[in-house]
Amino acid sequence: MTASERALGNVANYVDERTGAAAWMKKNLTKVFPDHWSFMLGEVALYSFIILLLSGTFLTFWFDPSQREVLYEGDYQPLSGVKMSAAYASTLHISFDIRGGLLMRQIHHWAALLFMVAIIAHLLRVFFTGAFRKPREFNWLIGVGLVTLGIVEGFLGYSLPDDLLSGTGIRIAEAILQAIPVVGTYLAFFAFGGAFPGEAFIPRIFTVHVLLLPGIFLALITVHLMLVWYQKHTQFPGPGRTEKNVVGYPLMPVYMAKAGGFFFVVFGVVAFLSAVASINPIWLYGPYTPAQISAGSQPDWYMGWLDGLVRMSPPLETHAFGHTISWNILIPGLIVPGILFTGMALYPFLESWMTGDKREHHLLDRPRNAPNRTALGAMSLTFILVTLLNGGNDIIATHFSLTINQIMWFSRIGILVLPPIAFVITKRLCLSLQRADRDLVLHGTESGRLLLLPHGEFVEVHEPLSAEKTWTLTQHEQIPALELNSHDSHGVRRPGGLKNRLLKRMSVATVEQVAKPDADDIKAIEHH
Structure with a gap:
Protein backbone atom coordinates (compact mmCIF):
# COMPACT_ATOMS: atom_id res chain seq x y z
CA MET A 1 0.00 0.00 0.00
CA THR A 2 1.38 3.39 -1.00
CA ALA A 3 1.55 6.42 1.26
CA SER A 4 -1.30 8.16 -0.59
CA GLU A 5 -3.54 5.09 -0.27
CA ARG A 6 -2.81 4.90 3.46
CA ALA A 7 -3.62 8.61 3.82
CA LEU A 8 -6.93 8.24 1.99
CA GLY A 9 -7.77 5.18 4.08
CA ASN A 10 -7.07 7.07 7.29
CA VAL A 11 -9.29 9.97 6.18
CA ALA A 12 -12.10 7.59 5.22
CA ASN A 13 -11.80 5.75 8.54
CA TYR A 14 -11.81 9.08 10.43
CA VAL A 15 -15.03 10.19 8.71
CA ASP A 16 -16.71 6.79 9.10
CA GLU A 17 -16.01 6.60 12.83
CA ARG A 18 -17.80 9.93 13.32
CA THR A 19 -20.62 9.73 10.77
CA GLY A 20 -21.13 6.03 10.00
CA ALA A 21 -20.97 6.92 6.30
CA ALA A 22 -19.37 3.64 5.19
CA ALA A 23 -22.53 1.55 5.56
CA TRP A 24 -24.66 4.17 3.78
CA MET A 25 -22.19 4.54 0.93
CA LYS A 26 -21.74 0.78 0.54
CA LYS A 27 -25.49 0.43 0.08
CA ASN A 28 -26.17 3.46 -2.11
CA LEU A 29 -23.09 3.65 -4.32
CA THR A 30 -24.19 0.37 -5.90
CA LYS A 31 -27.74 1.62 -6.54
CA VAL A 32 -28.86 0.58 -10.02
CA PHE A 33 -30.07 3.06 -12.64
CA PRO A 34 -31.76 1.95 -15.89
CA ASP A 35 -30.19 2.90 -19.19
CA HIS A 36 -32.25 4.62 -21.90
CA TRP A 37 -31.49 7.66 -24.05
CA SER A 38 -34.68 9.49 -23.02
CA PHE A 39 -33.54 9.54 -19.38
CA MET A 40 -30.71 11.86 -20.47
CA LEU A 41 -33.20 14.70 -21.05
CA GLY A 42 -33.46 15.31 -17.31
CA GLU A 43 -29.68 15.28 -17.07
CA VAL A 44 -29.42 17.94 -19.79
CA ALA A 45 -31.80 20.13 -17.78
CA LEU A 46 -29.77 19.59 -14.60
CA TYR A 47 -26.43 20.34 -16.26
CA SER A 48 -27.86 23.42 -18.00
CA PHE A 49 -29.00 24.69 -14.61
CA ILE A 50 -25.49 24.23 -13.22
CA ILE A 51 -24.09 26.18 -16.19
CA LEU A 52 -26.66 28.91 -15.51
CA LEU A 53 -25.54 29.19 -11.88
CA LEU A 54 -21.86 29.40 -12.81
CA SER A 55 -22.26 31.90 -15.66
CA GLY A 56 -24.84 33.94 -13.74
CA THR A 57 -22.48 34.29 -10.79
CA PHE A 58 -19.81 35.63 -13.15
CA LEU A 59 -22.21 38.20 -14.63
CA THR A 60 -23.33 39.54 -11.23
CA PHE A 61 -19.77 40.71 -10.49
CA TRP A 62 -20.13 43.58 -13.00
CA PHE A 63 -23.87 44.03 -13.55
CA ASP A 64 -25.37 47.17 -11.97
CA PRO A 65 -29.11 46.58 -11.32
CA SER A 66 -30.09 50.24 -11.36
CA GLN A 67 -32.30 52.42 -13.54
CA ARG A 68 -30.52 55.66 -12.73
CA GLU A 69 -29.63 57.63 -15.84
CA VAL A 70 -25.97 57.62 -16.92
CA LEU A 71 -24.01 58.83 -19.94
CA TYR A 72 -22.38 55.95 -21.80
CA GLU A 73 -18.62 56.39 -22.26
CA GLY A 74 -17.58 52.81 -23.05
CA ASP A 75 -15.84 51.23 -26.02
CA TYR A 76 -18.94 50.78 -28.20
CA GLN A 77 -18.75 53.97 -30.27
CA PRO A 78 -22.24 53.98 -31.89
CA LEU A 79 -23.75 54.54 -28.41
CA SER A 80 -21.04 56.86 -27.08
CA GLY A 81 -22.57 59.84 -25.30
CA VAL A 82 -26.09 58.34 -25.28
CA LYS A 83 -28.15 58.57 -22.08
CA MET A 84 -29.19 55.18 -20.75
CA SER A 85 -29.85 53.28 -17.54
CA ALA A 86 -26.95 52.00 -15.45
CA ALA A 87 -28.24 48.44 -16.03
CA TYR A 88 -27.93 48.80 -19.80
CA ALA A 89 -24.55 50.54 -19.54
CA SER A 90 -23.16 47.81 -17.27
CA THR A 91 -24.39 45.13 -19.69
CA LEU A 92 -22.53 46.89 -22.50
CA HIS A 93 -19.50 47.09 -20.21
CA ILE A 94 -19.65 43.31 -19.64
CA SER A 95 -20.01 42.69 -23.38
CA PHE A 96 -17.21 44.95 -24.67
CA ASP A 97 -14.86 45.78 -21.80
CA ILE A 98 -14.68 42.62 -19.65
CA ARG A 99 -12.49 39.85 -21.06
CA GLY A 100 -14.76 36.91 -21.84
CA GLY A 101 -17.81 38.92 -20.79
CA LEU A 102 -19.70 38.60 -24.06
CA LEU A 103 -18.97 34.88 -24.21
CA MET A 104 -20.29 34.42 -20.65
CA ARG A 105 -23.41 36.44 -21.48
CA GLN A 106 -24.09 34.22 -24.45
CA ILE A 107 -23.32 31.05 -22.49
CA HIS A 108 -25.86 32.18 -19.90
CA HIS A 109 -28.51 32.88 -22.55
CA TRP A 110 -27.94 29.68 -24.55
CA ALA A 111 -27.92 27.63 -21.34
CA ALA A 112 -31.28 29.18 -20.40
CA LEU A 113 -32.77 28.21 -23.76
CA LEU A 114 -31.34 24.70 -23.50
CA PHE A 115 -32.64 24.37 -19.94
CA MET A 116 -36.19 25.17 -21.06
CA VAL A 117 -35.93 22.82 -24.07
CA ALA A 118 -34.64 19.99 -21.88
CA ILE A 119 -37.10 20.42 -19.03
CA ILE A 120 -40.11 20.58 -21.37
CA ALA A 121 -38.86 17.57 -23.37
CA HIS A 122 -38.30 15.74 -20.07
CA LEU A 123 -41.82 16.61 -18.92
CA LEU A 124 -43.25 15.35 -22.23
CA ARG A 125 -41.32 12.09 -21.85
CA VAL A 126 -42.76 11.67 -18.36
CA PHE A 127 -46.27 12.42 -19.62
CA PHE A 128 -46.34 10.19 -22.70
CA THR A 129 -44.81 7.20 -20.87
CA GLY A 130 -47.00 7.51 -17.77
CA ALA A 131 -44.08 8.11 -15.40
CA PHE A 132 -46.28 10.51 -13.39
CA ARG A 133 -48.47 7.75 -11.97
CA LYS A 134 -48.44 6.64 -8.34
CA PRO A 135 -46.13 7.05 -6.44
CA ARG A 136 -44.63 9.90 -8.52
CA GLU A 137 -47.44 12.48 -8.46
CA PHE A 138 -45.38 14.83 -6.25
CA ASN A 139 -42.48 14.72 -8.70
CA TRP A 140 -44.89 15.60 -11.51
CA LEU A 141 -46.10 18.62 -9.53
CA ILE A 142 -42.48 19.64 -8.97
CA GLY A 143 -41.84 19.34 -12.72
CA VAL A 144 -44.82 21.54 -13.58
CA GLY A 145 -43.64 24.04 -10.97
CA LEU A 146 -40.13 24.06 -12.46
CA VAL A 147 -41.49 24.75 -15.95
CA THR A 148 -43.62 27.60 -14.64
CA LEU A 149 -40.76 29.10 -12.64
CA GLY A 150 -38.44 28.62 -15.62
CA ILE A 151 -40.70 30.75 -17.82
CA VAL A 152 -40.87 33.47 -15.17
CA GLU A 153 -37.13 33.31 -14.45
CA GLY A 154 -36.27 33.46 -18.14
CA PHE A 155 -38.51 36.47 -18.68
CA LEU A 156 -37.00 38.33 -15.72
CA GLY A 157 -33.44 37.57 -16.83
CA TYR A 158 -34.26 38.65 -20.37
CA SER A 159 -35.61 41.95 -18.98
CA LEU A 160 -32.60 42.85 -16.82
CA PRO A 161 -30.42 44.57 -19.49
CA ASP A 162 -33.12 47.26 -19.93
CA ASP A 163 -32.66 47.42 -23.70
CA LEU A 164 -35.40 48.41 -26.14
CA LEU A 165 -36.41 44.82 -26.94
CA SER A 166 -36.69 43.65 -23.33
CA GLY A 167 -38.46 46.87 -22.37
CA THR A 168 -41.18 46.02 -24.87
CA GLY A 169 -41.74 42.72 -23.07
CA ILE A 170 -41.85 44.49 -19.71
CA ARG A 171 -44.51 46.83 -21.08
CA ILE A 172 -46.63 43.85 -22.14
CA ALA A 173 -46.22 42.31 -18.67
CA GLU A 174 -47.34 45.60 -17.10
CA ALA A 175 -50.44 45.57 -19.33
CA ILE A 176 -51.26 42.01 -18.23
CA LEU A 177 -50.91 43.05 -14.58
CA GLN A 178 -53.21 46.03 -15.11
CA ALA A 179 -55.81 43.79 -16.77
CA ILE A 180 -56.49 42.03 -13.45
CA PRO A 181 -59.84 43.38 -12.23
CA VAL A 182 -59.87 45.76 -9.24
CA VAL A 183 -56.32 45.11 -7.98
CA GLY A 184 -54.45 45.22 -11.29
CA THR A 185 -53.48 48.89 -11.08
CA TYR A 186 -52.24 48.49 -7.51
CA LEU A 187 -50.15 45.44 -8.45
CA ALA A 188 -48.58 47.31 -11.37
CA PHE A 189 -47.74 50.29 -9.16
CA PHE A 190 -46.26 47.95 -6.56
CA ALA A 191 -44.12 46.11 -9.12
CA PHE A 192 -42.78 49.25 -10.78
CA GLY A 193 -42.61 51.47 -7.70
CA GLY A 194 -45.02 53.95 -9.29
CA ALA A 195 -46.06 54.73 -12.83
CA PHE A 196 -44.43 52.79 -15.66
CA PRO A 197 -41.48 52.52 -16.21
CA GLY A 198 -40.39 53.88 -12.81
CA GLU A 199 -36.98 53.31 -11.28
CA ALA A 200 -37.61 50.34 -8.97
CA PHE A 201 -38.44 47.52 -11.39
CA ILE A 202 -34.91 46.48 -12.46
CA PRO A 203 -33.53 46.34 -8.86
CA ARG A 204 -36.56 44.34 -7.76
CA ILE A 205 -36.48 41.76 -10.54
CA PHE A 206 -32.71 41.48 -10.06
CA THR A 207 -33.31 40.35 -6.49
CA VAL A 208 -35.98 37.89 -7.61
CA HIS A 209 -33.92 36.62 -10.56
CA VAL A 210 -30.62 36.22 -8.70
CA LEU A 211 -31.65 35.31 -5.15
CA LEU A 212 -35.27 34.19 -4.75
CA LEU A 213 -36.02 32.03 -7.79
CA PRO A 214 -32.61 30.26 -7.97
CA GLY A 215 -33.05 29.31 -4.32
CA ILE A 216 -36.49 27.87 -5.08
CA PHE A 217 -35.05 26.05 -8.09
CA LEU A 218 -32.30 24.51 -5.97
CA ALA A 219 -34.81 23.38 -3.35
CA LEU A 220 -37.22 21.86 -5.89
CA ILE A 221 -34.47 20.12 -7.88
CA THR A 222 -33.01 18.70 -4.65
CA VAL A 223 -36.40 17.35 -3.56
CA HIS A 224 -36.97 15.97 -7.07
CA LEU A 225 -33.66 14.06 -7.04
CA MET A 226 -34.29 12.79 -3.50
CA LEU A 227 -37.68 11.44 -4.56
CA VAL A 228 -36.16 9.77 -7.64
CA TRP A 229 -33.53 8.18 -5.39
CA TYR A 230 -36.06 7.02 -2.80
CA GLN A 231 -38.78 5.80 -5.17
CA LYS A 232 -36.25 4.25 -7.63
CA HIS A 233 -36.13 5.18 -11.30
CA THR A 234 -38.80 4.08 -13.74
CA GLN A 235 -37.79 1.78 -16.59
CA PHE A 236 -39.16 0.67 -19.92
CA PRO A 237 -40.63 -2.84 -20.03
CA GLY A 238 -38.40 -5.67 -21.15
CA PRO A 239 -37.39 -9.22 -20.26
CA GLY A 240 -36.51 -9.55 -16.60
CA ARG A 241 -37.97 -6.15 -15.70
CA THR A 242 -40.82 -6.05 -13.23
CA GLU A 243 -42.56 -3.56 -10.97
CA LYS A 244 -40.30 -4.69 -8.12
CA ASN A 245 -36.80 -4.50 -9.63
CA VAL A 246 -34.55 -2.21 -11.69
CA VAL A 247 -32.33 -3.47 -14.51
CA GLY A 248 -29.38 -1.24 -15.38
CA TYR A 249 -25.94 -0.12 -14.26
CA PRO A 250 -24.66 0.70 -10.74
CA LEU A 251 -24.13 4.30 -9.68
CA MET A 252 -20.40 3.72 -9.17
CA PRO A 253 -18.44 3.56 -11.32
CA VAL A 254 -20.51 3.19 -14.51
CA TYR A 255 -23.29 5.74 -14.09
CA MET A 256 -21.12 8.41 -12.47
CA ALA A 257 -18.53 8.11 -15.23
CA LYS A 258 -21.20 8.48 -17.91
CA ALA A 259 -22.91 11.35 -16.08
CA GLY A 260 -19.65 13.21 -15.51
CA GLY A 261 -18.65 12.89 -19.13
CA PHE A 262 -22.09 13.94 -20.31
CA PHE A 263 -21.91 17.12 -18.22
CA PHE A 264 -18.79 18.22 -20.08
CA VAL A 265 -20.43 17.32 -23.40
CA VAL A 266 -23.38 19.60 -22.56
CA PHE A 267 -21.03 22.35 -21.37
CA GLY A 268 -19.00 22.00 -24.56
CA VAL A 269 -22.05 22.23 -26.82
CA VAL A 270 -23.29 25.35 -24.99
CA ALA A 271 -19.84 26.96 -25.15
CA PHE A 272 -19.53 26.17 -28.87
CA LEU A 273 -22.96 27.64 -29.61
CA SER A 274 -22.09 30.74 -27.60
CA ALA A 275 -18.83 31.19 -29.49
CA VAL A 276 -20.24 30.89 -33.02
CA ALA A 277 -23.91 31.97 -32.75
CA SER A 278 -24.73 35.47 -31.57
CA ILE A 279 -27.83 35.82 -29.40
CA ASN A 280 -29.54 38.87 -27.90
CA PRO A 281 -27.18 41.56 -29.33
CA ILE A 282 -28.52 44.33 -27.10
CA TRP A 283 -26.09 46.94 -28.49
CA LEU A 284 -28.10 46.86 -31.74
CA TYR A 285 -31.39 47.61 -29.96
CA GLY A 286 -30.33 50.61 -27.91
CA PRO A 287 -31.57 51.64 -24.46
CA TYR A 288 -35.25 51.38 -23.56
CA THR A 289 -37.45 54.42 -23.95
CA PRO A 290 -41.24 54.09 -23.53
CA ALA A 291 -41.87 56.14 -26.70
CA GLN A 292 -40.10 53.67 -29.00
CA ILE A 293 -40.53 50.06 -30.04
CA SER A 294 -38.44 47.84 -32.30
CA ALA A 295 -40.06 46.32 -35.39
CA GLY A 296 -40.14 42.54 -35.61
CA SER A 297 -39.53 42.07 -31.89
CA GLN A 298 -39.76 38.44 -30.75
CA PRO A 299 -39.49 36.93 -27.26
CA ASP A 300 -37.58 33.78 -26.42
CA TRP A 301 -39.34 30.69 -27.77
CA TYR A 302 -40.79 29.59 -24.42
CA MET A 303 -42.63 32.95 -24.17
CA GLY A 304 -43.69 32.99 -27.83
CA TRP A 305 -46.89 31.01 -27.26
CA LEU A 306 -48.08 33.52 -24.66
CA ASP A 307 -47.27 36.41 -27.00
CA GLY A 308 -49.18 34.60 -29.76
CA LEU A 309 -52.23 34.21 -27.52
CA VAL A 310 -52.26 37.94 -26.76
CA ARG A 311 -51.81 38.83 -30.44
CA MET A 312 -54.73 36.70 -31.65
CA SER A 313 -57.21 37.89 -29.04
CA PRO A 314 -60.06 40.02 -30.46
CA PRO A 315 -60.65 43.49 -28.91
CA LEU A 316 -63.06 42.61 -26.10
CA GLU A 317 -63.74 45.01 -23.22
CA THR A 318 -66.43 45.34 -20.58
CA HIS A 319 -67.39 48.61 -18.86
CA ALA A 320 -69.37 48.15 -15.65
CA PHE A 321 -69.62 49.92 -12.28
CA GLY A 322 -66.90 52.38 -13.19
CA HIS A 323 -64.40 49.64 -14.07
CA THR A 324 -63.04 48.51 -17.44
CA ILE A 325 -62.15 44.86 -17.86
CA SER A 326 -59.88 44.20 -20.84
CA TRP A 327 -60.78 40.63 -21.73
CA ASN A 328 -58.44 40.77 -24.73
CA ILE A 329 -55.51 40.89 -22.29
CA LEU A 330 -56.93 39.10 -19.24
CA ILE A 331 -58.07 35.92 -21.03
CA PRO A 332 -54.91 35.17 -23.10
CA GLY A 333 -52.48 36.62 -20.57
CA LEU A 334 -53.73 35.02 -17.36
CA ILE A 335 -56.87 32.87 -17.65
CA VAL A 336 -55.82 30.54 -20.49
CA PRO A 337 -52.27 29.96 -19.11
CA GLY A 338 -53.79 29.39 -15.67
CA ILE A 339 -56.14 26.74 -17.05
CA LEU A 340 -53.31 25.06 -18.97
CA PHE A 341 -50.91 24.82 -16.03
CA THR A 342 -53.67 23.82 -13.59
CA GLY A 343 -54.74 21.06 -15.98
CA MET A 344 -51.13 19.87 -16.28
CA ALA A 345 -50.72 19.75 -12.51
CA LEU A 346 -53.98 17.88 -11.90
CA TYR A 347 -53.74 15.38 -14.77
CA PRO A 348 -52.20 12.47 -12.78
CA PHE A 349 -55.05 12.67 -10.29
CA LEU A 350 -57.68 13.01 -13.04
CA GLU A 351 -56.36 9.96 -14.91
CA SER A 352 -56.30 7.92 -11.70
CA TRP A 353 -59.88 9.02 -10.99
CA MET A 354 -61.08 8.16 -14.53
CA THR A 355 -59.45 4.72 -14.63
CA GLY A 356 -59.83 3.78 -10.96
CA ASP A 357 -56.17 2.70 -10.99
CA LYS A 358 -54.65 3.34 -7.54
CA ARG A 359 -51.68 0.95 -7.81
CA GLU A 360 -47.99 1.77 -7.94
CA HIS A 361 -46.34 1.81 -11.37
CA HIS A 362 -42.61 1.52 -12.01
CA LEU A 363 -42.77 0.20 -15.59
CA LEU A 364 -43.39 2.79 -18.29
CA ASP A 365 -46.06 2.69 -20.98
CA ARG A 366 -45.46 2.74 -24.69
CA PRO A 367 -47.38 5.84 -25.89
CA ARG A 368 -49.43 3.70 -28.32
CA ASN A 369 -50.71 1.63 -25.38
CA ALA A 370 -52.27 4.73 -23.79
CA PRO A 371 -54.06 6.22 -26.82
CA ASN A 372 -56.26 8.68 -24.94
CA ARG A 373 -53.34 10.14 -22.97
CA THR A 374 -51.16 10.35 -26.09
CA ALA A 375 -53.97 12.05 -27.99
CA LEU A 376 -54.43 14.60 -25.19
CA GLY A 377 -50.71 15.36 -25.33
CA ALA A 378 -50.82 15.79 -29.11
CA MET A 379 -53.84 18.07 -28.78
CA SER A 380 -52.05 20.24 -26.21
CA LEU A 381 -48.90 20.44 -28.34
CA THR A 382 -50.98 21.47 -31.36
CA PHE A 383 -52.58 24.25 -29.31
CA ILE A 384 -49.16 25.53 -28.23
CA LEU A 385 -47.72 25.30 -31.77
CA VAL A 386 -50.59 27.35 -33.23
CA THR A 387 -50.09 30.08 -30.63
CA LEU A 388 -46.32 29.94 -31.13
CA LEU A 389 -46.83 30.38 -34.87
CA ASN A 390 -48.99 33.44 -34.27
CA GLY A 391 -46.35 34.85 -31.92
CA GLY A 392 -44.13 35.35 -34.95
CA ASN A 393 -46.87 36.49 -37.33
CA ASP A 394 -45.06 39.69 -38.34
CA ILE A 395 -41.83 37.87 -39.22
CA ILE A 396 -43.73 35.11 -41.04
CA ALA A 397 -45.72 37.73 -42.97
CA THR A 398 -42.62 39.53 -44.24
CA HIS A 399 -40.72 36.35 -45.13
CA PHE A 400 -43.57 34.54 -46.91
CA SER A 401 -45.32 37.54 -48.51
CA LEU A 402 -48.44 37.10 -46.39
CA THR A 403 -50.50 39.61 -44.47
CA ILE A 404 -50.71 39.65 -40.70
CA ASN A 405 -54.50 39.38 -40.96
CA GLN A 406 -54.21 36.14 -42.93
CA ILE A 407 -51.97 34.61 -40.27
CA MET A 408 -54.15 36.05 -37.50
CA TRP A 409 -57.36 34.49 -38.82
CA PHE A 410 -55.62 31.21 -39.56
CA SER A 411 -54.47 31.14 -35.92
CA ARG A 412 -57.88 32.13 -34.53
CA ILE A 413 -59.62 29.39 -36.48
CA GLY A 414 -56.78 26.88 -36.14
CA ILE A 415 -56.62 27.14 -32.35
CA LEU A 416 -60.24 25.94 -32.19
CA VAL A 417 -60.18 23.40 -35.05
CA LEU A 418 -56.69 21.87 -35.17
CA PRO A 419 -56.34 20.55 -31.56
CA PRO A 420 -59.49 18.35 -31.76
CA ILE A 421 -58.36 17.09 -35.18
CA ALA A 422 -54.94 16.26 -33.72
CA PHE A 423 -56.65 14.39 -30.87
CA VAL A 424 -58.75 12.23 -33.20
CA ILE A 425 -55.89 11.48 -35.62
CA THR A 426 -53.43 10.63 -32.83
CA LYS A 427 -55.88 8.33 -31.07
CA ARG A 428 -56.67 6.53 -34.35
CA LEU A 429 -52.94 6.16 -35.05
CA CYS A 430 -52.31 4.67 -31.60
CA LEU A 431 -55.15 2.16 -32.03
CA SER A 432 -53.85 1.29 -35.51
CA LEU A 433 -50.38 0.68 -34.09
CA GLN A 434 -51.90 -1.56 -31.42
CA ARG A 435 -53.68 -3.48 -34.16
CA ALA A 436 -50.42 -3.81 -36.08
CA ASP A 437 -48.70 -5.13 -32.93
CA ARG A 438 -51.49 -7.68 -32.48
CA ASP A 439 -51.13 -8.89 -36.08
Missing part, protein backbone atom coordinates in the same frame (compact mmCIF):
# COMPACT_ATOMS: atom_id res chain seq x y z
CA LEU A 440 -47.36 -9.06 -35.66
CA VAL A 441 -47.66 -11.27 -32.58
CA LEU A 442 -50.26 -13.56 -34.18
CA HIS A 443 -48.76 -13.87 -37.66
CA GLY A 444 -45.07 -13.09 -37.18
CA THR A 445 -42.81 -11.11 -39.49
CA GLU A 446 -42.61 -11.38 -43.25
CA SER A 447 -39.66 -13.54 -44.26
CA GLY A 448 -39.58 -12.60 -47.95
CA ARG A 449 -39.83 -16.29 -48.96
CA LEU A 450 -42.71 -17.41 -51.20
CA LEU A 451 -44.15 -20.91 -50.99
CA LEU A 452 -45.96 -22.55 -53.91
CA LEU A 453 -48.87 -24.66 -52.71
CA PRO A 454 -49.96 -27.83 -54.58
CA HIS A 455 -53.03 -26.11 -56.04
CA GLY A 456 -50.90 -23.30 -57.48
CA GLU A 457 -51.37 -20.60 -54.84
CA PHE A 458 -48.37 -18.54 -53.72
CA VAL A 459 -48.15 -17.62 -50.01
CA GLU A 460 -45.45 -15.81 -48.09
CA VAL A 461 -43.86 -17.64 -45.18
CA HIS A 462 -44.02 -15.73 -41.89
CA GLU A 463 -41.46 -16.22 -39.16
CA PRO A 464 -42.68 -16.21 -35.55
CA LEU A 465 -41.42 -13.48 -33.24
CA SER A 466 -38.84 -14.20 -30.59
CA ALA A 467 -40.09 -14.73 -27.06
CA GLU A 468 -38.46 -11.43 -26.05
CA LYS A 469 -40.24 -9.45 -28.77
CA THR A 470 -43.56 -11.16 -28.09
CA TRP A 471 -43.31 -10.38 -24.40
CA THR A 472 -42.49 -6.72 -25.09
CA LEU A 473 -45.57 -6.35 -27.31
CA THR A 474 -47.97 -8.10 -24.94
CA GLN A 475 -46.72 -7.32 -21.43
CA HIS A 476 -48.85 -4.19 -20.93
CA GLU A 477 -51.98 -4.44 -18.83
CA GLN A 478 -55.30 -3.33 -20.28
CA ILE A 479 -57.52 -1.87 -17.57
CA PRO A 480 -61.28 -2.36 -18.03
CA ALA A 481 -63.64 0.61 -17.84
CA LEU A 482 -65.23 1.41 -14.51
CA GLU A 483 -68.54 -0.30 -13.78
CA LEU A 484 -70.80 2.43 -12.42
CA ASN A 485 -74.47 1.48 -12.23
CA SER A 486 -76.99 4.28 -11.85
CA HIS A 487 -79.24 2.01 -9.71
CA ASP A 488 -78.44 -0.30 -6.82
CA SER A 489 -79.46 -3.97 -6.50
CA HIS A 490 -82.94 -2.93 -5.28
CA GLY A 491 -83.59 -0.69 -8.27
CA VAL A 492 -83.14 2.51 -6.29
CA ARG A 493 -81.34 5.34 -8.10
CA ARG A 494 -77.93 6.01 -6.61
CA PRO A 495 -77.02 9.56 -5.57
CA GLY A 496 -74.69 11.42 -7.91
CA GLY A 497 -76.08 9.74 -11.01
CA LEU A 498 -75.00 12.53 -13.37
CA LYS A 499 -71.45 12.46 -12.00
CA ASN A 500 -71.30 8.67 -12.34
CA ARG A 501 -72.56 8.77 -15.93
CA LEU A 502 -69.96 11.39 -16.80
CA LEU A 503 -67.21 9.40 -15.07
CA LYS A 504 -68.27 6.22 -16.86
CA ARG A 505 -68.10 7.91 -20.26
CA MET A 506 -64.66 9.35 -19.53
CA SER A 507 -63.48 5.97 -18.23
CA VAL A 508 -64.63 4.20 -21.40
CA ALA A 509 -62.84 6.78 -23.56
CA THR A 510 -59.68 6.64 -21.46
CA VAL A 511 -59.25 2.86 -21.50
CA GLU A 512 -60.25 2.30 -25.15
CA GLN A 513 -57.84 -0.32 -26.52
CA VAL A 514 -57.38 -2.97 -29.18
CA ALA A 515 -57.47 -6.28 -27.32
CA LYS A 516 -53.98 -7.72 -27.14
CA PRO A 517 -53.55 -11.39 -28.10
CA ASP A 518 -53.62 -13.85 -25.23
CA ALA A 519 -52.26 -17.39 -25.00
CA ASP A 520 -55.44 -18.89 -26.51
CA ASP A 521 -55.21 -16.61 -29.56
CA ILE A 522 -51.59 -17.57 -30.14
CA LYS A 523 -52.37 -21.30 -29.83
CA ALA A 524 -55.32 -20.97 -32.20
CA ILE A 525 -53.24 -19.27 -34.87
CA GLU A 526 -50.57 -21.97 -34.64
CA HIS A 527 -53.03 -24.51 -36.05
CA HIS A 528 -53.54 -22.52 -39.26
